Amino acid sequence: MRLLIALLAGGLFGAGLYVSGMTDTHKVQGFLDFAGAWDPTLMFVMGGAILPMAIAWRRTQSGTPLTGGSFPAASQAGVNRSLVTGALLFGAGWGLVGLCPGPAMASLSYGGLGGAVFLVAMIAGMLGAIPLRRRLDSRAHLA
Amino acid sequence: MYSDWIMGAFGGLMIGCAAAVFLLGNGRIMGASGILGGLFDSAEGNLRPERLAFLAGLIGVPAVIHLLDPTPAETGLTGNLALVMIAGLLVGLGTRIGNGCTSGHGVCGISRLSLRGMVATVIYISAGALTVAALRHLTGLI
Numbered sequence: 408m409r410l411l412i413a414l415l416a417g418g419l420f421g422a423g424l425y426v427s428g429m430t431d432t433h434k435v436q437g438f439l440d441f442a443g444a445w446d447p448t449l450m451f452v453m454g455g456a457i458l459p460m461a462i463a464w465r466r467t468q469s470g471t472p473l474t475g476g477s478f479p480a481a482s483q484a485g486v487n488r489s490l491v492t493g494a495l496l497f498g499a500g501w502g503l504v505g506l507c508p509g510p511a512m513a514s515l516s517y518g519g520l521g522g523a524v525f526l527v528a529m530i531a532g533m534l535g536a537i538p539l540r541r542r543l544d545s546r547a548h549l550a
Numbered sequence: 551m552y553s554d555w556i557m558g559a560f561g562g563l564m565i566g567c568a569a570a571v572f573l574l575g576n577g578r579i580m581g582a583s584g585i586l587g588g589l590f591d592s593a594e595g596n597l598r599p600e601r602l603a604f605l606a607g608l609i610g611v612p613a614v615i616h617l618l619d620p621t622p623a624e625t626g627l628t629g630n631l632a633l634v635m636i637a638g639l640l641v642g643l644g645t646r647i648g649n650g651c652t653s654g655h656g657v658c659g660i661s662r663l664s665l666r667g668m669v670a671t672v673i674y675i676s677a678g679a680l681t682v683a684a685l686r687h688l689t690g691l692i
Contacts, residue, residue, distance in 0.1 A: 410603040412575035417607025419568035420580065420653070425612040425623060427561020428554060433626045439678040442687055448558040453656060455562020456569065460661035463570035472577030479579050481662065482649075486669045493648015494655070494670040498677025500640025503685070503692070504628055507652045508645060509582035511638075512605060514625045516613035521627040525638040532642020533587040540647050 409474045421513040427452045430514035432505030439502050489543040493536075569657055576600065581654025582608070583645035591646075628692060644674075 428434050429452055437446030467478040484490070501507050504525065511518075511525055518525075569580040578600075585601050588594035616622050628634065645651040648670055650659065655674075659667015685691045 409576050409600055412571060413578075413600045413603040414607040416568045416572035416575070416580060417604035418611035419564055419571065419607075420582075420604075421608040421611040422615060423561045423564030423566075423568060425561070425615050426564060427558045428623070429558075429561065430612070430623055431626055432628075434554070436682055436686075436692070439675070439682040440686060441679050442683050446554075448554050451555045451558035452562035452565065453660075455559040456566035456657040457562075457661040459563060459566035459570045460573070460657055463573050464662045466574060472573075473575045474577070476577045478573070478577050481664060482666055484649075484666065486666060490648050490666055490670055491673060493644045493646070493650075494673035495644070495677045496640050497644025497648055497651060498674030499681045500637040500642075500644060501652075501674060502678030502681030503637035503640065504634055506625075506627065506637065507582070507641060508586060509608070509651070509653050510625075511641075512582065512586065512608050513612040514623075515609050517616045517622065518625045518627060521629065521631060521634050522625060524631055525627070525634050525641075528635045528638025529642035530586070530590065532639040532644075533583070533646045534590055534642075535639075536587075536643045536646030537591055537593075539643070543647065 412474065420509065423456070424510050424513040427455075430510045430518075435505035435507075435510075436502065439505075489540055492543060493540075565653070565657060566661075569653070569661075572604075573658075579654060579658045581650050581658060583642075583651040584649070584654055587642075587646045633692070648674075 424430055428448060434446055434448050438449035471477055506525055511529060514522055515526060572578050572580040585604050589601050650670060655667040655670040660671060
């Protein structure tokens with residue numbers, strides 16, 4: 408059941424990314440190009456996605472998930488060094504070519520060699536992040 | 551132009567419903583970087599089959615739609631593979647250090663009114679905008 412729900416959620420996420428045009432790097436870079444011909448499409452995608460999720464979060468205030476367990480607690484970490492550093496690095500890479508993790512995977516089948524290169528580099532970056540995050544976190548504890 | 555915005559909002563609704571299914575069904579936050587990155591991080595617990603099922607849907611369904619679409623989508627990705635590689639590394643590093651990307655911090659965090667999600671989203675959009683401004687308008691590289 409958990410696997411079926413995960414497959415369904417992943418598929419619906421991929422279909423939504425495709426339909427919304429968010430696998431088109433020009434649309435994403437167009438949104439980030441405030442000094443040029445600004446394309447607000449990404450804002451509509453975000454707004455459309457936040458709406459059902461805001462309702463879903465309200466429903467988590469009581470009860471449990473369908474497959475049991477409990478709903479995820481909010482992170483107690485607050486705005487810390489790793490959050491800010493990570494968001495800065497991610498944003499720089501996102502602006503560079505207009506791909507973030509969801510669309511990079513959704514467009515894998517038609518993204519050509521470049522799409523595959525991006526995914527491999529992204530996974531390499533994820534592996535490299537593990538020791539880095541530990542260092543940032545331990546420094547935060549000392550501070 | 552306007553049709554792009556309508557399709558954007560419609561696709562966005564689908565993305566939000568996907569996140570709601572994952573949350574209410576499995577009690578999990580739908581963050582693309584976390585679901586992929588957790589596969590390679592032993593500290594993230596034993597959710598490998600669930601992650602793989604999610605990724606199969608995320609990659610497989612757009613592949614099928616792309617085959618059936620009379621005007622198939624294109625990524626328009628730059629042919630400069632060095633740039634693509636640097637961008638991929640930065641996105642991988644940044645999303646795992648910062649614990650989230652556009653779906654986790656953006657969609658799931660903002661809808662929960664999470665301060666971390668909102669701050670991260672403002673920072674990565676600003677960093678992305680500065681990068682585009684620097685590379686497109688100052689150097690003409692992209």
